[in-house]
Amino acid sequence: MQVSEGGKVALIAHGPSLIGIFMNMLLFGIMIMQTSVYFSTYKKDPTWLKIYVAVLFVADLLNSVFNMVWIYDALINNFGNLEALATANWWFQTEEAMAGIIAMLVQFFYAWRILVLTRNYWWVSAILVTSVVSGLSAIGTAIGVGIVKKFIEFQKLEIVAILWLVGTAVCDVLITSALSLHLRKHRTGFSSTDSVLNKIIRITVSNGLLTSALAIADVTAFLASPTGIHIAFNYALVKMYTNSVMSSLNSRQTMVANEVSMGSTINKDGTRVHEISNFVTTNRSLRPQVVVNVETHEMIDVDNPSKVDVEWNDTKRHSPNNSVNAQ
Template identity: 60%
Template structure:
């Protein structure tokens, strides 16, 4: 049985959008789980970090609510209305603007991490500028969608939509490369500690490449197909950004536990952790051990740490003999 006239119109954009919204809502569930895990595991994190996480969660919930409202109104309330199927409203355009705002919040957060680790302001400026270009172009795309309205004429928005997607992809790749190269360069030379560093590098690359791959797929499908296939990636990438941040935050517990267990066993290729700290101090004075960013773990502080007080392990503190040298992760 062939599609009706309304079905053919809906197949072009409403169908792919519905699939993308399913993905969007599914990832919202993952986000809620990760946020709950974060607040339970890190009650002593700085207040600004907790507020940042809460802002991301609220943004995700509002985004999903607008998306569900749009698809319900289009496919249910406006059932049989071809004009509603072929045109956009403010609920539809809110997806583009919120995608840009969310990506800016996440990318600027990673820019802060780069500044804490590398102290390279020129690199931070490049990341922030590319993020701002991406976010502002996304908001501009949303405004353009509200003006054009007709889905068949959306190709006229290429002049602002493509800079949005390209700059967003470049920003993600730059963040992943900057962090992974820095961590790789500052390995300690001790097997167990380097294993933890390698895990952080893999996590950084995976998070950056996952969001970048979705934006690349968005670009390719947007240019290659006149249909709305690209909307699947557009709806999904918003939640991937927030989930990547929460994944990084929650991974701190695993990393600090790994380092603490090793410290208590006092074994690392024949050297205990206290020897590692004292040796590291003399051989590699440029390496520090701490989590100054959202992924940082303090393995060598005293029992109180004003920034990450809940990340201190008493066993590791004893074995480190109060050493204060830090490794920024």
């Protein structure tokens, strides 16, 4: 079966875009659920964090609206219009720009968490630099799309696109490495504490690997094929960022429950474990807990040994902590 010229254009750009937008909308549904869970569960979070989540949600919403408007305009309003199908418009440009902006918002949040947790300014500086470079490169890619316009000529944007996608992958790897190495270094040897640390590490690694893997797949497809197959990865990448940070925020309820169940867990050097609360929580700090056991003593007549034995035996027989009676 022969494919028309318009069909070839649609196969190059709009087929992968449609698949990517399907994934984008699916992940946006998960984002809606995660945002709802956050606002209903963490009502005592600081105002700035609630505003941050609201901004992420609005950005995600706008991204989905722009994507739907673009694909509808291209495939319905301009059905059969070869010139329109072969040319990108500003609706399409918003995808690259918002991908960079949303990625920076998420990576800045993780950089703040790493700063609070580790106080390591080298890690934070590296994360911020790579995040800004990749974010500005994404915006530059959007500007380049407006200049080139033709889908078939997007290979001209190779340098700025590589900076964007490789930069965001490197930034995600840095975030994952910084958190994982710090948490592994602060293992305590206590199973309850290490269990919580392992869960935090797994969440961190899985979120970081998903976003970095999609970014690498995006740039690989872009360089390996002149078709628009890389666009499918790009649409999913935006929502993976917002869902990763919401997953991290919403996992705090389970982490805090596990932390409370640990009681006053201490390190081998006698210090209280603070790393878990610093990573999991955002507006509270745990103070060292001190448990005092008070023993009571009763004065008895020691001049009469037989009386001492009788009273001691009587006390032991009626004591609620008597192991014999407890059995």
